[in-house]
Amino acid sequence: MPLFLVQNDITTIDVDAIVNAANESLLGGGGVDGAIHRAAGPELLRECRTLGGCKTGQAKITKGYRLPARYVIHTVGPVWRGGRSGERELLASAYRSSLELAFAYRCKTVAFPLISSGVYGYPKEQALKVAVDTIADFLSSHDMSVLLVIFGQASHIIEKERLADITVFLDGDGANACPHIPMQTGRTDESISQMLRRKIDEAGISDAQCRKRANIAPSLFSEILSGACARPSKPAVTALAIALELSWEQAGELLKKAGFSLSRSSRFDRIVEFFISRRNYHIFEINEALFVFGQEQLGG
Numbered sequence: 067m068p069l070f071l072v073q074n075d076i077t078t079i080d081v082d083a084i085v086n087a088a089n090e091s092l093l094g095g096g097g098v099d100g101a102i103h104r105a106a107g108p109e110l111l112r113e114c115r116t117l118g119g120c121k122t123g124q125a126k127i128t129k130g131y132r133l134p135a136r137y138v139i140h141t142v143g144p145v146w147r148g149g150r151s152g153e154r155e156l157l158a159s160a161y162r163s164s165l166e167l168a169f170a171y172r173c174k175t176v177a178f179p180l181i182s183s184g185v186y187g188y189p190k191e192q193a194l195k196v197a198v199d200t201i202a203d204f205l206s207s208h209d210m211s212v213l214l215v216i217f218g219q220a221s222h223i224i225e226k227e228r229l230a231d232i233t234v235f236l237d238g239d240g241a242n243a244c245p246h247i248p249m250q251t252g253r254t255d256e257s258i259s260q261m262l263r264r265k266i267d268e269a270g271i272s273d274a275q276c277r278k279r280a281n282i283a284p285s286l287f288s289e290i291l292s293g294a295c296a297r298p299s300k301p302a303v304t305a306l307a308i309a310l311e312l313s314w315e316q317a318g319e320l321l322k323k324a325g326f327s328l329s330r331s332s333r334f335d336r337i338v339e340f341f342i343s344r345r346n347y348h349i350f351e352i353n354e355a356l357f358v359f360g361q362e363q364l365g366g
């Protein structure tokens with residue numbers, strides 16, 4: 067944990083490993099592959115020649131040479147052939163194999179491009195869904211931070227209808243917002259960690275489930291829960307409210323404990339409200355929307 071989306075050129079990112087969307091020859095190509103080889107220098111191709119290629123859905127590792135990243139993990143995603151040729155499974159396998167290799171090399175931070183979504187033609191929205199589902203599943207049992215790098219226009223990654231719905235909601239006058247329900251559960255004497263403890267117990271979920279649903283690293287989660295982190299960030303506390311499936315009012319109450327408020331004049335708050343009002347508590351769907359609208363993402 068956690069997983070975040072970033073808009074960047076993957077060759078400039080300082081992480082333990084970046085992943086390359088390569089082809090089976092591993093001898094270089096266009097797109098992100100070309101950019102990585104140019105930035106890493108000719109030694110990268112020399113090492114790739116010794117690897118004997120790579121099958122679709124699998125991954126191989128090399129050094130990063132002149133890149134800020136220590137390693138490059140080369141994986142091969144499927145060519146899109148309409149979606150009925152096992153593309154989804156092969157794409158998930160490319161992500162999984164890369165993550166397993168990164169984990170075996172003790173990488174703590176890994177950055178992925180949106181594999182197969184360029185020349186290989188995988189529709190971007192669907193490619194993103196496979197990426198997020200597969201990475202989130204892996205992170206639920208491995209302590210690692212992953213960046214999913216979106217190159218170019220961010221709005222392509224989200225369904226058109228959802229983008230339109232959120233835009234209408236943001237431009238609305240608040241009539242479409244969550245109904246105001248007076249708070250009943252307020253306990254002014256409670257600290258944020260005490261309130262969190264109580265809410266997790268009330269929700270009937272384990273601490274680990276709450277942490278995973280909140281996209282929060284284990285160390286930060288224990289600090290918040292134990293009270294060692296006096297002032298967690300707003301994205302972290304909001305993420306916990308989402309993990310606990312709180313109402314808009316209850317989320318406001320939790321945020322207040324950390325010194326924050328929810329307001330209808332903030333874009334971040336309104337996007338979170340959009341999802342809460344629809345009872346959609348899927349943290350990565352919320353983060354996709356926050357990313358597209360240039361806001362901080364939930365988790366920490």
Ligand code: ADP
Nearest residue numbers: 075076087097098101179182183184185186217
């Ligand atoms: P594939 O053949 O797997 O489709 P591509 O390199 O054509 O690989 O594209 C994969 C994704 O990488 C695309 O979404 C493309 O926009 C993105 N991409 C291209 N160059 C970069 C870069 N320098 N950093 C990050 N992503 C990139």
